[in-house]
Amino acid sequence: MCILLGRSASLISKAFQLSRTFTASHKLTSSKFIFSSLRPDxxxxxxxxxxxxxxxxxxxxxxxxxxxxxxxxxxxxxxxxxxxxxxxxxxxxxxxxxxxxxxxxxxxxxxxxxxxxxxxxxxxxxxxxxxxxxxxxxxxxxxxxxxxxxxxxxxxxxxxxxx
CATH class of the missing domain: 2.40.50.100 (RNA polymerase II/Efflux pump adaptor protein, barrel-sandwich hybrid domain)
Structure with missing residues (x-):
């Protein structure tokens, strides 16, 4: 059970880090008017x-x-x-x-x-x-x-x- 808990804690930690990175990235790009979906035409x-x-x-x-x-x-x-x-x-x-x-x-x-x-x-x-x-x-x-x-x-x- 400790191993499972350790893996779960590790996964939760990684998910939290990804969430923070996404949020920071999203704030940066939206504040600079960067478009998320490119339109080739x-x-x-x-x-x-x-x-x-x-x-x-x-x-x-x-x-x-x-x-x-x-x-x-x-x-x-x-x-x-x-x-x-x-x-x-x-x-x-x-x-x-x-x-x-x-x-x-x-x-x-x-x-x-x-x-x-x-x-x-x-x-x-x-x-x-x-x-x-x-x-x-x-x-x-x-x-x-x-x-x-x-x-x-x-x-x-x-x-x-x-x-």
Missing amino acids: VYYTKKHEWIKVDGDVGIVGISEYAEQKLGDIVYVELPVVGDTFSVNDQCAVVESVKAVSEIYSPASGTILEVNNDVTKNTKIINKSPLDEGWFFKLRLSDLSQIKDLLSEESYNEFLTSES
């Missing part, structure tokens, strides 16, 4: 815009990091359907309780659709910046520009190096 700019590419269409929004830094968003100005932008052109504006930020197009193209829901209810961006809080859809005119953007893994590394 999403790319980022160093100015914290994201684009999800599906064929020659990109869905554009701001990263969770940008949303957290801005705080409560109170106003969004989106482009007009049919507008054409080159890569890095200012294409939208976000106003929060902390700042006004310009949003830049991560790629060249023509606006196909805007998410009017975020202009009517800006809290959607704070709640879900990577899903429901998207800004616009862009017909990409030069798919080769995507290779100049950061993968989600590279963006995570960029965020870590910035802090």
Whole structure:
């Protein structure tokens, strides 16, 4: 019985150590806005815009990091359907309780659709910046520009190096 108790104590000790390691690791990564599940079709700019590419269409929004830094968003100005932008052109504006930020197009193209829901209810961006809080859809005119953007893994590394 002592041997069993000794093994049990050892297993409990190891489980406790793993639990502490996981908790510390989880706190560290979540506080630095590191994403846990990588999405291969999403790319980022160093100015914290994201684009999800599906064929020659990109869905554009701001990263969770940008949303957290801005705080409560109170106003969004989106482009007009049919507008054409080159890569890095200012294409939208976000106003929060902390700042006004310009949003830049991560790629060249023509606006196909805007998410009017975020202009009517800006809290959607704070709640879900990577899903429901998207800004616009862009017909990409030069798919080769995507290779100049950061993968989600590279963006995570960029965020870590910035802090």
